[in-house]
Amino acid sequence: MKISIPNQFVLATLLCAITAFAHASTWKPRVDNAVWQASSSIFECRLEQPIPHYGRAVFDARAGETARFYLDPEKNLMEPGKASLTVEAPSWKRGDQQRDLGTVSVIRAKYRGYPVVLDEKLSDLLLSELAAGYSPVFTRASNYSENDDVEVGLLPVNFKQAFQDYRRCLVDLLPTNFDQIARSKIHFDSGKFDLGEDATELLDLIAIYMKGDIAVNEVYIDGYTDNVGRKVSNVKLSKKRAEAVLDYLTKAGVPGELVSTRYHGQQYPLAKNNSDANRAKNRRVTIRLDRVPVEEIDEEMIQTEDISGET
Numbered sequence: 001m002k003i004s005i006p007n008q009f010v011l012a013t014l015l016c017a018i019t020a021f022a023h024a025s026t027w028k029p030r031v032d033n034a035v036w037q038a039s040s041s042i043f044e045c046r047l048e049q050p051i052p053h054y055g056r057a058v059f060d061a062r063a064g065e066t067a068r069f070y071l072d073p074e075k076n077l078m079e080p081g082k083a084s085l086t087v088e089a090p091s092w093k094r095g096d097q098q099r100d101l102g103t104v105s106v107i108r109a110k111y112r113g114y115p116v117v118l119d120e121k122l123s124d125l126l127l128s129e130l131a132a133g134y135s136p137v138f139t140r141a142s143n144y145s146e147n148d149d150v151e152v153g154l155l156p157v158n159f160k161q162a163f164q165d166y167r168r169c170l171v172d173l174l175p176t177n178f179d180q181i182a183r184s185k186i187h188f189d190s191g192k193f194d195l196g197e198d199a200t201e202l203l204d205l206i207a208i209y210m211k212g213d214i215a216v217n218e219v220y221i222d223g224y225t226d227n228v229g230r231k232v233s234n235v236k237l238s239k240k241r242a243e244a245v246l247d248y249l250t251k252a253g254v255p256g257e258l259v260s261t262r263y264h265g266q267q268y269p270l271a272k273n274n275s276d277a278n279r280a281k282n283r284r285v286t287i288r289l290d291r292v293p294v295e296e297i298d299e300e301m302i303q304t305e306d307i308s309g310e311t
Contacts, residue, residue, distance in 0.1 A: 027054035028153030036162035045169035064176035083140035207252035226279035235265035
């Protein structure tokens with residue numbers, strides 16, 4: 001005897017079977033232990049939430065760079081590809097309980113890279129959602145189980161005070177960071193040693209940075225020329241270029257005792273002096289900043305505090 005099974009029953013059975021195999025591993029803080037931590041300096045502002053047994057979620061703004069958000073897991077649990085990003089409303093908010101913000105990329109992070117990194121626009125959006133009481137959730141297939149998803153969630157609990165501290169820090173960030181100016185170049189017109197507008201803007205940034213970073217303990221200024229003219233004259237011209245940079249920096253507040261100047265004439269060209277474009281590359285002054293290791297600066301600061309009695 002042939003038994004007829006309704007289509008609805010078959011569909012329900014299939015859905016149950018799929019549900020039985022599908023599973024989501026959820027990583028988020030508990031409401032009773034969720035915290036946000038803000039750390040501030042003129043070099044970097046950071047706002048982060050520890051996610052127990054997963055890692056941390058971080059909003060980060062470094063001097064001279066655009067802000068970003070990233071997930072920093074102890075172990076990358078997400079399969080590379082596209083993760084969905086949603087925000088969940090708290091129980092006391094009526095209306096939509098979940099909103100879709102689209103997808104974000106998940107990469108196979110190596111070394112100190114992060115699997116999920118959001119640009120400034122998306123970072124600002126997440127900050128505004130958290131400030132409004134919503135919980136962002138990242139969902140992506142598991143890197144270790146074919147039928148599992150990984151959900152990483154942030155909670156807005158204890159967010160507002162830390163967020164205010166983070167925003168105050170952003171106002172005081174330096175306009176540049178060490179990596180951006182530690183190796184700098186200024187170029188000159190043929191036979192000239194006067195500083196143009198681009199040059200003075202760069203030197204202003206260097207001076208501002210050095211006033212904020214007591215770890216910078218040496219500055220090397222090296223002057224160069226192309227091969228046009230006599231060698232002796234080019235040595236003198238490279239000296240004038242180096243001295244023009246030194247003079248500007250010292251007037252801007254850089255201690256002269258930290259600065260060493262050298263001048264090389266047409267020696268050590270960056271490019272062959274066989275075209276106008278290449279000669280322009282060689283007409284330059286290089287500026288190199290060196291820093292004392294951080295641990296040594298910390299010790300000096302502690303000693304200074306002990307002597308002065310200030311904290």
